[in-house]
Amino acid sequence: xxxxxxxVQNPEAVTREQxxxxxxxxxxxxxxxxxxxxxxxxxxxxxxxxxxxxxxAEDAAQEAMLKALTNIRQFRAEARFSxxxxxxxxxxxxxxxxxEHRAVMESFDDPRSGEEDSDYTPRDFADWREIPxxxxxxxxxxxxxxxxxxxxxxxxxxxxxLRDMEHLxxxxxxxxxxxxxxxxxxxxxxxxxMLRDLLAAGWEQGWFSRLPFEKGTxxx
Amino acid sequence: MVVHCEQVWREVSNYVDGEVAPExxxxxxxxxxxxxxxxxxxxxxxxxVALYGDERMLEVPAGFGRRLEKKLAQNVRRESRGKRWPVWxxxxxxxxxxxxxxVGFRVFRPVAPSDLTPPxxxxxxHNIPPDLVIVAATDTKVFHVSGCDLIRNKDKDKLKTMxxxxxxxxxxxxxxxxxxxxxTAQARREIDSDTDRHADADDPPHGAGQ
Numbered sequence: 001x002x003x004x005x006x007x008v009q010n011p012e013a014v015t016r017e018q019x020x021x022x023x024x025x026x027x028x029x030x031x032x033x034x035x036x037x038x039x040x041x042x043x044x045x046x047x048x049x050x051x052x053x054x055x056x057a058e059d060a061a062q063e064a065m066l067k068a069l070t071n072i073r074q075f076r077a078e079a080r081f082s083x084x085x086x087x088x089x090x091x092x093x094x095x096x097x098x099x100e101h102r103a104v105m106e107s108f109d110d111p112r113s114g115e116e117d118s119d120y121t122p123r124d125f126a127d128w129r130e131i132p133x134x135x136x137x138x139x140x141x142x143x144x145x146x147x148x149x150x151x152x153x154x155x156x157x158x159x160x161x162l163r164d165m166e167h168l169x170x171x172x173x174x175x176x177x178x179x180x181x182x183x184x185x186x187x188x189x190x191x192x193x194m195l196r197d198l199l200a201a202g203w204e205q206g207w208f209s210r211l212p213f214e215k216g217t218x219x220x
Numbered sequence: 221m222v223v224h225c226e227q228v229w230r231e232v233s234n235y236v237d238g239e240v241a242p243e244x245x246x247x248x249x250x251x252x253x254x255x256x257x258x259x260x261x262x263x264x265x266x267x268x269v270a271l272y273g274d275e276r277m278l279e280v281p282a283g284f285g286r287r288l289e290k291k292l293a294q295n296v297r298r299e300s301r302g303k304r305w306p307v308w309x310x311x312x313x314x315x316x317x318x319x320x321x322x323v324g325f326r327v328f329r330p331v332a333p334s335d336l337t338p339p340x341x342x343x344x345x346h347n348i349p350p351d352l353v354i355v356a357a358t359d360t361k362v363f364h365v366s367g368c369d370l371i372r373n374k375d376k377d378k379l380k381t382m383x384x385x386x387x388x389x390x391x392x393x394x395x396x397x398x399x400x401x402x403x404t405a406q407a408r409r410e411i412d413s414d415t416d417r418h419a420d421a422d423d424p425p426h427g428a429g430q
Contacts, residue, residue: 029296040285041278054281061284062291069295122229122261136276145271146279164272164426170239187231195272196264 017081025073032069039082040065042166043089049161052150060096064089082194088165090176120190123197148198152191159184160191221247227260232265343396347403350385356392363387368398 020035036043043064048057068075068088075084135141149157162173163184174184221243223231228251234240252259271277322345356363357371359378364371371379384394 030293032296033292036292037285040288041280043276044280044284045278058281058284058287062288065288065292066295069292119226119230121226122257122264136271136274142277142279145277149272160272163275164269167273170237185234185239189230192233192236192260192265192268193229195268196261199268200264200273 002011003056012158014070014115018077021075021077025075027068028103032072036065036068036085039085042082043085045088045161046089046166047093049157050090056096057093060093061089067092082166083172086162086168087172087176090162094177110131111161120193122193123200143201145199148195151198152194154189156191156194159187160195161186164192223247223251225251225258227256228252228255229261232258232261235262236265287312295407301305330398340396344396344399344403345388348384350383350397352384353381354384354387354394355379355381356387356390361392362395363392363399364395365398365402368395370395370397 017035018102020031024032026037040061044057044061045062047060048054051057051060064085068085071088075081136145152160158177159173159179162168162176163170168176170181170184170188173188174181177184223244228235228248231240231244231248235245240248252262354363355365355366355368355371357374357379359374362370363382363384382390388394
């Protein structure tokens, strides 16, 4: 298990969730929304990472939730509920994308798709420091950060979103996408380094210029 | 163990995730102490992980939650209806269907002799012409008019032809279905025949009075 990206849930929340799962499994379906509400953002983000279209992502997220409701009795406590939910969402989104043949079109369009096996060389070696949490309070910053992610090739974006935003572990990410653990690690490395370079370039272009940092320093 | 920059860049993601061997970890940490470029790569990677791992990066369209709740509520009603009974109770559906078929067959099957009350049976037997040739079913002890549906598929060795009088003497009872039908048709024919006779009698011979 990795040290980073571990989602810590407090014991009370875990107990509450387990109780809700048991009650829904016994037929109290009206409690289902209460059970999935904490994960609705993550479900939507997973669908969006794969489909890249807000309307399609919302449809897929809703459909995934309905499938989770229908199959709630099959959920077993050995898995995290959030992981189970995300995997259903990824399956739904991948199925929709296969139907629409977008994957084929995208691989021709994306300039950032490259050889997965070749090493990625970082371009920026500036003196980084920790990004202040307040940076994300600004919608403009969030948008810039989201745009950088959206510019990644599909195969890197999907792995990155599941691993670093949905907080699945390496094995779970590999299973959700149907790829090997080695591929997950390689794609994750490239995605992180590419995003690092993209965000550094953004700083050079003044994305963060209105933040109250010391003159002449980068925000990280 | 000594590592070079390229090796650090290949492993920096695993290092951030805590997934490098202890020996390599030590070597990388020593390298970071002396290499500004690799320290920059490490810090940038950590920043990316922290930035995108923040819940605020997961934005949903306005009204997403409300629409999801509404859609789930619609399906919850459907689920509640569909899964109200436990698994064992779902056997009740086919069992109930079979029971209904049996009851339906009992209710709507052709009227059998046993369904007649004794006065009805006596009236029916009284009206049957004694010399009428009938087909008697030896297994059910019921006699029928030739062509009755109830004997159409019966084995021939279980049927025998005789007069109604002999059949009743041997204890056979009339089929309430075909013999009622036969008697009704017979009565109608007789009425029609009488009407025709009266009409003929009332009509003057052709050419009479002209």
